[in-house]
Amino acid sequence: MTHINLLYASTEGNTKSFVEKLKKVAIEQGDTLNARLIGDETEYANETEPFFALVPTYLTGGTGTGPEVTEIFTNALGEYIDFGNNARHLKGVVGSGNRNFNVQFNLTAIxxxxxxxxxxxxxxxxxxxxxxxxxxYNKIKRNIGEQ
Known part of the structure; x- marks a missing residue:
């Protein structure tokens, strides 16, 4: 049995919907998946266990990946990971986005x-x-032991 911790941002419900799919896979495999939504109202805490981050891509400015492109809506998750020693426990990132945005697809997770x-x-x-x-889910599971 594997236990996985997941922190995620979801503004329009897409990431939350995907997390629900991941939870079903975990149950099918006899594992536990603890997923927590991190948003602007989330109080900072010190993470003490390994975790993975799921982050959608919401950007403004520019047409590519240069410095004029700014993250929007997902900053709370990045700031949470940056808090204290939380980044030390981050084991990997899963991203999402809309392929219609070409080079910007998945840019936040990258x-x-x-x-x-x-x-x-x-x-x-x-x-x-x-x-x-x-x-x-299986890629996340494999990455638990590789860090």
């Missing part, structure tokens, strides 16, 4: 992985499928 020096485990589009959830 930036998190680089900033916190952890693997970018996977990406899915919008709410993701059950198939995406199965693949990504």
């Amino acid at each position: 930036r998190y992985a680089k900033k916190f020096n952890v693997p970018m485990i996977a990406a899915y589009e919008l709410r993701g499928s059950v198939f995406d959830a199965e693949i990504i």
